[in-house]
Amino acid sequence: MTLRLPDQRLDHWRDRLPDLLSRCSQPIVDLDCGDWVLTCSDLADLCAAVSEAGHQLGRITGQAAETVVSASALGLDASRSNTPSSRELQPNPVTTAPSELLFHHGTLRSGDHLQSKRTILLYGDVNPGARISSAADVLVWGRLRGVAHAGCEGSTTAKIVALQLRPLQLRIADVVARGPEDLPQAGLAEQAELKDGVIAIEPAVIQSFQKR
Amino acid sequence: MSTTRTILICSGKGGVGKTTTTANLGIALARQGAKTVVLDADFGLRNLDLLLGLENRIVYTAQEVLAETCRLEQALVKHKQEPNLALLPAGNPRMLEWLKPKDMQAIVALLERQFDYVLIDCPAGIEDGFKNAAAAAREAVVITTPEVAAVRDADRVIGLLNTQGVQPVQLVLNRVRPKMMSNQEMLSVDDVTDILALPLLGLVFEDEQVIVSTNRGEPLTLSDSSSPAAQAYGNIAQRLQGEDIPLMDPSQARRGLRARMRKLMQTRIF
CATH class of the missing domain: 3.30.750 (Transcription Regulator spoIIAA)
Incomplete structure (x- = not known):
């Protein structure tokens, strides 16, 4: 049997x-x-x-x-x-159907590490010293000041979006980038994604929240 | 059942002023009429007795109380000048492994029967010593200084306290140097509260008198000292008791007497 x-x-x-x-x-x-x-x-x-x-x-x-x-x-x-x-x-990209969304309410403090295979929507901040990683996208409805890893299983189309993007480090798939030194513009949500093999930060576009 | 407030004084990082704060808050609360006991959970490297000037009076520890080789009254060390304050070392420095979270809870349960405030002086770090101390606490005061490392460690500790269900957690910002803050050479109050997102219970300015009083074994709050740190600790104790005392403003602190006079002249009193 x-x-x-x-x-x-x-x-x-x-x-x-x-x-x-x-x-x-x-x-x-x-x-x-x-x-x-x-x-x-x-x-x-x-x-x-x-x-x-x-x-x-x-x-x-x-x-x-x-x-x-x-x-x-x-x-x-x-x-x-x-x-x-x-x-x-579907090896790449990882799809983000609504059911594949992990919602987390609360701030990630130093030492915390939130991990999921699904897209993560965090309602709260990622403090310095905390990590958030997802096999798909990372969406932070708050301040991202720690380390974020999107597409941690290799998806190169994964994105990181935050209301205030001021990370220590960003990772998408296998690419690593240090966060920007200067303060981001206030009141502007930003997103990070891979462009020609480097992580680029730009103002968030509405499409990034929609199902691809 | 009991209205005793059991407050953990912790920080994560060492040397930011947990023990100093515990001693001064203990004295300040006792002077305000609350029956207070300070429990030294950092008994591996115990200092609280030194700061309170009670080093030579310790005979028993909570360890002997739980082993029933002495009564609680025998282990409690009453303060010389402030009869409302008592000190209880949690254990013998040579028997660190002895204490378990349930022992700590048992000690605190005994203390809660006869005191209004139980202040637990927590060891630095987040290992067993911290876990033991946190197990018995209901609420917590996190001490930090305006330094990146201290804030980072405080953040970690707050996260751990949240998972243990310690509520409320309040913040004391210690060793503030108003001049450096106004020159933006130090993290500002807003920078710290921005990351830690906790209610600020008080600001304590850097004060040389703290070192003097520590070495002498007489906490600042014991005398009617006009030193800024003594006032700050007094204010924190009053806020703990539920009084509404405005926070000190670091940008006003450095102004000399003349500036204050000028400000007074400008204020329209009549």
Whole structure:
């Protein structure tokens, strides 16, 4: 029988695993990882949980190449399932459908790090020493004075928009830039995006908020 | 149930004036008639007893109280001149690992039965010492100086206090040099409150008298000193008690007597 990990968007597999295992009746269990990207240590934990429940892992299938590589590294019988991973369907750019928006209310203080695969809309400030990173866009309805990373999984079309853009450092995909030294013009929202491989800051345009 | 206010005095960065503030606020509150205890949670490097001039009177610590080898009354060190103020060291400097957050809560619960104010002098940093001290606090006063590093650390500490549900958190800006501020050589009050976004409980000007009084073991607020820092601590204590005292204005502070006289002449009294 096959153990199917839950949908990434609904539940974390670690939370659902005990429940899923308790429903298994046969000694040998195949594992379908879906589109989860699992590291070696994730998979080792998974194996341990499976054997603790008195089962044995059979074949492992997954849509993400990383998962299959990690599983093979652990000496498991792993193969790629046919359905292509959703990440590879649209590698770049990352789409920003409304449901893929993470909304956070509150100021990020020094030492905080807000991370998401989704576009982040922050209602508050990013203080110096704080970080905000998203696989898609970073939108700050407030003052951005810390470090912002948009497209942290490689999307080069990602943008950083803030009501007051005065960051210590900006990163888009793999490109890093120091923040501007001088004060930005008051009352002007600005955005940063990649232009010819460099991060450029300019007044925010309304399109940047719309679905691309 | 209890109306005791348990206030954590913290800063993140060291050397910005947590202990000095705790000692002076403790004395000022006690002089205003509130039964106050200062709890030294920075007992690894304990200084609060030095500042209060009580070093030689410490016999027991809260550790012995919780172990029931002595009564709370025996461990509390009453201040010589200010009977409303007591000091309690949280622990023995050689047994740092002993204290856990629940012990701290137990100590504070004991103190809350008989005091109006419990001021907790927090150690610098954000490690176990800070977590222990913060575990027992209901509200907090964050001390910072107008320096980038101190403000950054204060910001981090405020974030941690928010996650622990300590409310309200207020700000004291310490060691303000009005002249440097007006020359824009130092962060301004607005720069600091802009980043930290907290209500300002008080401004304390840099004052050489603080060093003198610290070494002597007699907090400034103990005498009716006219030094600016003593006044500032007095004002902060009054604001803590809910009185509405206007903040000092650093741009007015450096003006000499003559300028003040001139201003007085210009004011239309009649």
